[in-house]
């Protein structure tokens with residue numbers, strides 16, 4: 001493509017005899033950068049600038065961009081060719097970047113052929129970092145002034161959590177078999193109350209058996225079974241092994257204080273300015289986590305409250321009075337002092353699970369603005 005210009009500087013001569021360059025152990029000054037950019041534009045011949053590295057540069061060498069998108073006037077090129085790129089090939093580009101190789105300690109003018117990906121990647125990293133910082137600062141500016149009123153709300157929820165944990169423990173401690181069986185229904189059947197009837201057990205009967213359609217296939221032990229279902233109960237949280245809303249509340253409180261304890265005596269802005277990047281990021285993560293936790297705290301209490309319903313009582317009654325169930329209880333829905341109550345009865349024994357007024361205090365206002 002080019003003729004004369006390319007023949008004169010062969011690959012071999014550039015390998016045997018190195019052109020001089022100026023070492024830069026530190027990032028060059030703005031003055032030098034401005035002068036060099038001016039010189040590149042003025043002459044159109046960066047390959048003549050002695051302070052730049054003009055010998056071949058390894059492709060994977062790391063650099064920082066000093067000035068991006070410098071365009072050389074093509075009419076100033078001696079043979080109407082393009083500028084040589086020290087990283088790839090001669091006669092390569094008109095728009096490139098002035099860069100500093102901080103490890104190799106020199107500067108060079110390299111083409112977009114070699115600078116562009118890195119430049120874009122670096123600009124993108126920089127943009128993302130700035131965006132994240134701005135987002136975090138904005139978040140904290142909005143969130144920190146609300147901390148005090150959130151702490152007040154948490155304090156007001158303490159008796160609610162205490163009452164709720166008592167209600168939960170009453171279920172678990174008064175009716176441990178019921179609790180355990182319902183927990184199994186939650187774990188194995190997604191809350192669908194299921195009893196399994198054994199229709200035929202071939203381990204005691206060696207005749208060949210061809211069951212009617214609709215029956216479950218034979219198990220590996222030759223056991224034929226059929227499931228009876230009684231509907232899905234509400235309030236799965238009531239049957240987990242250890243539910244502790246008090247502890248949840250304390251954890252939220254502690255998280256809030258860990259971020260804000262030092263923020264009370266200064267403005268949010270001063271507080272944020274005094275943080276380093278790590279502290280700022282950690283504060284945002286903690287405060288966001290608090291928001292998730294309070295939503296979860298409320299949802300779990302609502303779930304527990306939904307356990308004490310007439311629908312549940314009816315389903316439980318069919319389930320626990322069925323012949324196939326080894327645990328027997330009659331279950332009725334009543335009210336005690338105006339509170340929904342599940343009444344479990346067996347013979348002369350009688351156990352009341354009373355919901356409690358805590359369930360009426362779940363629509364608390366959580367400060368958001």
Ligand SMILES: [Zn+2]
Pocket residue numbers: 085086087088089092110111112113114115
């Ligand atoms: Zn290149």
